[in-house]
């Protein structure tokens with residue numbers, strides 16, 4: 001892994017927690033190409049919470065997938081701290097995704113046959129932590145998110161807001177450096193969405209994780225450190 005200053009990143013700046021540099025991504029649609037990202041740049045510092053607010057179809061999920069190393073861009077680079085992830089093998093990218101990046105989606109994707117506590121333990125055990133350590137960390141997060149009584153419940157026995165808080169706990173269980181959220185409050189009523197957001201914001205502040213949060217909820221966006229949008233395939237201030 002090359003730790004030297006990379007000429008492709010923004011010069012004269014200390015490495016951000018996450019930096020996207022010159023990201024291009026197109027998709028084939030019939031016989032024409034759909035240019036979704038046209039050289040997008042974005043820096044997010046540790047502990048910074050950035051809202052991504054843009055109309056449907058402008059490329060929010062595409063940007064999150066590229067930032068989360070789920071997809072490679074056609075062109076451009078993704079840096080995590082000083083590391084240019086474009087230079088890494090697929091196996092190295094998978095390891096980073098597992099250890100350093102947390103995801104929360106609109107629908108929680110919790111495993112239905114496991115309890116809340118076990119769902120939060122899962123990523124830690126995949127990482128190789130002992131079961132006891134994973135269980136203690138899960139309980140700590142459940143208590144922090146005021147779900148202490150719910151650890152032994154399966155997802156189907158939890159409300160939508162409780163399920164999303166478990167999904168947040170699972171995403172941060174490995175103390176990631178980057179947290180990516182794709183409409184995590186989209187299917188919640190406004191009061192529950194605010195409650196889930198408050199819990200998440202407290203965790204982000206406490207942990208210093210760099211957070212990119214795609215949402216259509218302008219009220220939540222206004223409570224983050226800054227809001228960006230996608231226009232003509234570029235990241236712009238909202």
Ligand SMILES: Nc1ncnc2c1ncn2[C@@H]1O[C@H](COP(=O)(O)OP(=O)(O)OP(=O)(O)O)[C@@H](O)[C@H]1O
Pocket residue numbers: 027028034036054055056057058059060061062063
């Ligand atoms: N794998 C793919 N193949 C072809 N087209 C794709 C693919 N992925 C995304 N697209 C297209 O790229 C555009 C951007 O998609 P994306 O899901 O990133 O938008 P979005 O801003 O997240 O939308 P929404 O708010 O509706 O979730 C859409 O027109 C979509 O149809």
